[in-house]
Amino acid sequence: MPLTETGPDSKIxxxxxxxxxxxxxxxxxxxxxxxxxxxxxxxxxxxRRFDERRLKxxxxxxxxxxxxxxxxxxxxxxxxxxxxxxxxFVPSYRETAANFWRGTNPADMLVFDAGYNEGIVIPEGARxxxxxxxxxxxxxQAAGIxxxxxxxxxxxxxxxxFGDGATSQGDFHEALNFASVFDCPVVFVCxxxxxxxxxxxxxxxxxxxxxxxxxxxxxxxxxxxxNDIFACFAAADxxxxxxxxxxxxxxxxCVTYRLEMHTTADxxxxxxxxxxxxxxxxxxxxxxxxxxxxxxGLLDDGSLEDMEAKIAETxxxxxxxxxxxxxxxxxxxxxxxxxxxxxxxxxxxxxxxxSDGLGGVSGYx
Amino acid sequence: xxxxxMVEAINLALRQEMEQDEKVVILGEDVGWDGGIFRVxxxxxxxxxxxxxxxxxxxxxxxxxxxxxxxxxxxxxxxxMQFSGFSxxxxxxxxxxxxxxxxxxxxxxxxxxxxxxxxxxxxxxxxHHSESRxxxxxxxxxxxxxxxxxxxxxxxxxxxxxxxxxPVVFFEPKKSYRAFREEVPDEDxxxxxxxxxxxxxxxxxxxxxxxxxxxxxxxxxERIAEEEGAEPEVIDVTTLAPLDYGTVAGxxxxxxxxxxxxxxxxxxxxxxxxxxxxxxxAFLRLKAPVxxxxxxxxxxxxxAREKSYLPGAxxxxxxxxxxxxx
Numbered sequence: 001m002p003l004t005e006t007g008p009d010s011k012i013x014x015x016x017x018x019x020x021x022x023x024x025x026x027x028x029x030x031x032x033x034x035x036x037x038x039x040x041x042x043x044x045x046x047x048r049r050f051d052e053r054r055l056k057x058x059x060x061x062x063x064x065x066x067x068x069x070x071x072x073x074x075x076x077x078x079x080x081x082x083x084x085x086x087x088x089f090v091p092s093y094r095e096t097a098a099n100f101w102r103g104t105n106p107a108d109m110l111v112f113d114a115g116y117n118e119g120i121v122i123p124e125g126a127r128x129x130x131x132x133x134x135x136x137x138x139x140x141q142a143a144g145i146x147x148x149x150x151x152x153x154x155x156x157x158x159x160x161x162f163g164d165g166a167t168s169q170g171d172f173h174e175a176l177n178f179a180s181v182f183d184c185p186v187v188f189v190c191x192x193x194x195x196x197x198x199x200x201x202x203x204x205x206x207x208x209x210x211x212x213x214x215x216x217x218x219x220x221x222x223x224x225x226x227n228d229i230f231a232c233f234a235a236a237d238x239x240x241x242x243x244x245x246x247x248x249x250x251x252x253x254c255v256t257y258r259l260e261m262h263t264t265a266d267x268x269x270x271x272x273x274x275x276x277x278x279x280x281x282x283x284x285x286x287x288x289x290x291x292x293x294x295x296x297g298l299l300d301d302g303s304l305e306d307m308e309a310k311i312a313e314t315x316x317x318x319x320x321x322x323x324x325x326x327x328x329x330x331x332x333x334x335x336x337x338x339x340x341x342x343x344x345x346x347x348x349x350x351x352x353x354x355s356d357g358l359g360g361v362s363g364y365x
Numbered sequence: 366x367x368x369x370x371m372v373e374a375i376n377l378a379l380r381q382e383m384e385q386d387e388k389v390v391i392l393g394e395d396v397g398w399d400g401g402i403f404r405v406x407x408x409x410x411x412x413x414x415x416x417x418x419x420x421x422x423x424x425x426x427x428x429x430x431x432x433x434x435x436x437x438x439x440x441x442x443x444x445x446m447q448f449s450g451f452s453x454x455x456x457x458x459x460x461x462x463x464x465x466x467x468x469x470x471x472x473x474x475x476x477x478x479x480x481x482x483x484x485x486x487x488x489x490x491x492x493h494h495s496e497s498r499x500x501x502x503x504x505x506x507x508x509x510x511x512x513x514x515x516x517x518x519x520x521x522x523x524x525x526x527x528x529x530x531x532p533v534v535f536f537e538p539k540k541s542y543r544a545f546r547e548e549v550p551d552e553d554x555x556x557x558x559x560x561x562x563x564x565x566x567x568x569x570x571x572x573x574x575x576x577x578x579x580x581x582x583x584x585x586x587e588r589i590a591e592e593e594g595a596e597p598e599v600i601d602v603t604t605l606a607p608l609d610y611g612t613v614a615g616x617x618x619x620x621x622x623x624x625x626x627x628x629x630x631x632x633x634x635x636x637x638x639x640x641x642x643x644x645x646x647a648f649l650r651l652k653a654p655v656x657x658x659x660x661x662x663x664x665x666x667x668x669a670r671e672k673s674y675l676p677g678a679x680x681x682x683x684x685x686x687x688x689x690x691x
Contacts, residue, residue: 117468117469117471118471120469120470120471121471122470122471122473129437129470129474130466130469130470130473130474131469132461132462133461134457134461137426137430137457137458137461137462138462139430140426140427140429140430140431140433140434140458141430141431141433141434141437141462142434143430143431143434144430144431144432144433144434144435144436144437144438144442145434145435145437145438146434147431147434147435148434148435148438148439148440149438151390151416151440152438152439152440158434170424170426171426171427171430174422174424174426174427174430175427175430177422177424177427178421178422178424178427178431181422182419182431337468337471337472338467338468338470338471338472339467339468339506339507340467340507340509340531341467341475341530341531344559344607345607345610345611346607346608346610
């Protein structure tokens, strides 16, 4: 019997528009207003500075463990900005920059970081899901949301975020499969930041790219320079348009790098060398975008200084507000809130016991 | 009013809810053209189409995570796990997301889904097709957990579960699927998730059971009444979360004796929880220790020996006599 060739009828493209030297491919570059460009830059810078402050707050014991976004700002702002306000944002736990774009208040985030559920305040009307911590599980929900949106004819799209580690999870594969089988208008955004905590990308998969996994599910996949905000936007914009017009899902792999630790609980010097970090620092997405804005005359030393000052003020004010809210978060009865629509008899009884100082004791009530 | 099996009664509940609320959708493995392997969803895809009765890829986590997404968007999905023994492949979606989303989002997003799954032994099935692990779901905050015992309450409770604003796991005792018929009214019956039912009043002994254990418990109660001259009160716990401690404790305060029957392995099972609560609420009224009749702490045996595992009337009678003569 002769051997015959078979295989996917499409291939994985790699998209880069603004290169490491700040040079722009004018043919591919999406057109934006100056205001929008500056808003994107400001959001990225805010996320970076916010992380720097959070690291200090965490090291001084004021807030708990968090996952820094440092290095991935372009991948997030580039993709999320392709959505309309009525679309759905289904994040994992590192989407600080995307959350800021979607209107999340920095003070709320700090209250959350300090360990209070009350910090989860979803902006009025926003279709933003809260953080999902188990890796990869939220992608299925994005597919289900998108299915419901198609069935109800609302024209909405769902965009979900995850890392390279998540592509090893069964739920990643189930989500892509369901989304494709059922024509779900969903965009899967993989931020390949090279490490799943300490384990490098090469230990997740022997696939040449993560984007090519899309082909196995009969959907489009594309790999983009994740530190290039224009490439991230262009790929996401294309995927969102396809989702809206044809309901077909897309997998986007943003090749990027986490410049900081996975969370404040790990020490990256144990699993990667400084040389590698320095190589990626040269590809810093904020620097790269900033140099283009300078070239276009939208940014100079003076205006950058102003922007930095305003961001510092924003963060100062956010922490002031967060501290006040944390001080007022008295008692523990809030732990019983929002478990079910109506509290059960048992929850009412246990809450009463706790407020009477008999928490955890049952039997002599 | 028709005489229906539990399978037919559940089918009726699904059909009526889908007719009156277009947000109700069914999804799972083989639920469409095959009508479900127990025929619970028979005829529904013909009536409601493939967008609302969805044959999914074979993936439990996929089915549940996808359902959670639909529920977040405002639909009322009723996913089916073909057997509860396969639900563990999607357990994390129930624990990590369905039970937590209301809490995690401070009330912004809710998951009004009802996960149906057949459970329990007694039908000579394969490994993983016969187990009873209710404690996994009853132990989870943010989730309701319902176990009907017969056609009539299966229909009424399933309707209540589908209309409930929170996620519900709905355990269907497959041994009772076609074992007997009951009259089920054509029109909606009001049902409430939570309250236990006193299905046989009495004052000599309290017997507590749920799901597949109810028929054997009722049989044992009749024999005890005849042979011991004590009238057992039998309580059907139709909801394991939230558990109706009040009805059980109220009965035991009257009778002073209690036997709790569960199909699950003994250790850490719901019977232990009920016994602990009774010694808190009725300690001075108890005339005998609370007896538990349960499966042993082993895996459900292959089917040739499943009867030796399953609690039956004889074991319940033995425990009841011990409680009466303590």
